[in-house]
Amino acid sequence: MGIKKVGVVGCGLMGHGIVQVAAQAGCDVIALESDQGFLDKGLARIQKSLAKMGEKAVQKGKQTEEQAAAFAKDAFGRITGSLDKNDLADCDLVVEAIVEDLDVKKALFAELGKICKADTIFASNTSSFPIAEMADASGRPARFVGLHFFNPVQLMRLVEVVRTDKTDDDVFAAARAFGEAVGKAPVSCKDTPGFVVNRLLVPYMVQSLLMLDRGDASKEDIDTAMQFGCGHPMGPITLTDYVGLDTTLSILEGWVERYPDEPAFEIPQVLRTKVEEGKLGRKSGEGFYTWDGDKKA
Numbered sequence: 001m002g003i004k005k006v007g008v009v010g011c012g013l014m015g016h017g018i019v020q021v022a023a024q025a026g027c028d029v030i031a032l033e034s035d036q037g038f039l040d041k042g043l044a045r046i047q048k049s050l051a052k053m054g055e056k057a058v059q060k061g062k063q064t065e066e067q068a069a070a071f072a073k074d075a076f077g078r079i080t081g082s083l084d085k086n087d088l089a090d091c092d093l094v095v096e097a098i099v100e101d102l103d104v105k106k107a108l109f110a111e112l113g114k115i116c117k118a119d120t121i122f123a124s125n126t127s128s129f130p131i132a133e134m135a136d137a138s139g140r141p142a143r144f145v146g147l148h149f150f151n152p153v154q155l156m157r158l159v160e161v162v163r164t165d166k167t168d169d170d171v172f173a174a175a176r177a178f179g180e181a182v183g184k185a186p187v188s189c190k191d192t193p194g195f196v197v198n199r200l201l202v203p204y205m206v207q208s209l210l211m212l213d214r215g216d217a218s219k220e221d222i223d224t225a226m227q228f229g230c231g232h233p234m235g236p237i238t239l240t241d242y243v244g245l246d247t248t249l250s251i252l253e254g255w256v257e258r259y260p261d262e263p264a265f266e267i268p269q270v271l272r273t274k275v276e277e278g279k280l281g282r283k284s285g286e287g288f289y290t291w292d293g294d295k296k297a
C-alpha cells in the first residue's frame with residue numbers, strides 16, 4: 001500500500017477509531033485536534049480500546065499476554081497527537097472527522113490544501129454532505145474522496161469509498177486499498193446523498209416515524225415487527241434513539257433543503273417535536289424511549 005503516513009483531523013467518536021485502525025495496520029498516524037483536552041480524551045480512548053482488544057485476543061488464545069502488550073505498544077507508538085495542522089504537511093492521506101458542519105469542513109480543507117504536499121489524498125468521513133463541495137474547496141478535487149466509516153470504527157467492517165466526477169482513478173484505488181489495509185470491507189459509491197447505507201437507512205427510519213405520526217402502530221410494535229419479521233438486531237425507532245434524534249433531524253433538514261424534489265426525504269413532525277423538547281434519544285436519556293445509559297429503562 002502506498003499510504004504510509006496518515007493524518008486524522010478530529011479525535012472524537014469517529015476520529016479516534018480511524019486513528020486506531022490506521023495505526024494497527026502499520027501506518028504512522030498524526031491525530032490532529034483543535035483542543036488539548038479532546039486530544040487527551042481521544043488518545044485515552046485508543047489506549048483503552050487497544051487494551052480491551054489485547055485481553056480478548058489472550059482469552060481466545062490468539063495471542064500471549066506479551067504479544068498482546070507488544071502489539072498495543074507498537075500501535076500506540078505509531079500515533080502522534082498534535083494541535084498544529086502543519087504536522088500534516090507530509091501525510092499521504094488526511095482523513096477529516098470533525099464536526100458535521102459543511103462550512104467548517106470547507107474552511108479546513110481550503111487550509112489543508114495549502115499546507116499538505118501536492119500528492120496528499122484528502123478524505124472526508126462526512127455522513128451527509130456532498131464530497132464534491134469539500135473537494136472543490138480543497139483546491140485539489142482530483143485527489144479527494146469520501147471515506148465513510150461506521151461507529152464503532154474498531155468493530156464495524158464497512159467503509160464506503162466515495163468518488164466524485166473529478167476523483168482520479170489512482171486516488172480512488174489507493175483509498176480503497178487503504179480501507180482494505182485497515183481491515184474493512186470497502187464498497188464503492190458515487191457522491192450521492194447518504195451514499196449507500198444512509199440513503200437506505202434514513203428513509204426507513206423516516207417511514208417508521210411517519211407511521212407513529214399517523215398512529216398506524218405503536219413504537220413497540222413497529223420495533224418488534226422489524227426485529228422478529230426481518231431479523232434486524234433492533235427496530236427503527238430504537239435505532240433512531242441510538243443515532244440521536246438531533247443528528248437524524250439535522251441530516252434530514254440538509255437533504256430536504258438540498259434535494260426538495262426527493263420524496264424519500266421527509267421530516268416527520270414527531271421528530272421535530274421531540275428535538276424541540278430536548279428529547280434527543282439515548283444520549284439525553286430520553287427520545288422515543290427512556291434510557292438508562294446504554295439500556296432502555
Ligand SMILES: NC(=O)c1ccc[n+]([C@@H]2O[C@H](COP(=O)([O-])OP(=O)(O)OC[C@H]3O[C@@H](n4cnc5c(N)ncnc54)[C@H](O)[C@@H]3O)[C@@H](O)[C@H]2O)c1
Nearest residue numbers: 010012013014015033034038097098099100125126127151
Ligand atoms: N457518530 C457517528 O456515528 C458517525 C458515523 C459516520 C460518520 N460520522 C461523521 O464523522 C464526523 C465526526 O463525527 P463524530 O461523531 O466523531 O464527532 P465528535 O464530536 O465526537 O468529534 C469531532 C471532533 O473533532 C474535533 N474538531 C472539531 N473541529 C476541529 C478542527 N477544526 N480541527 C481539529 N479538530 C476539530 C472536536 O474537538 C471533536 O473532538 C462527522 O462528519 C460525522 O457526520 C459520524
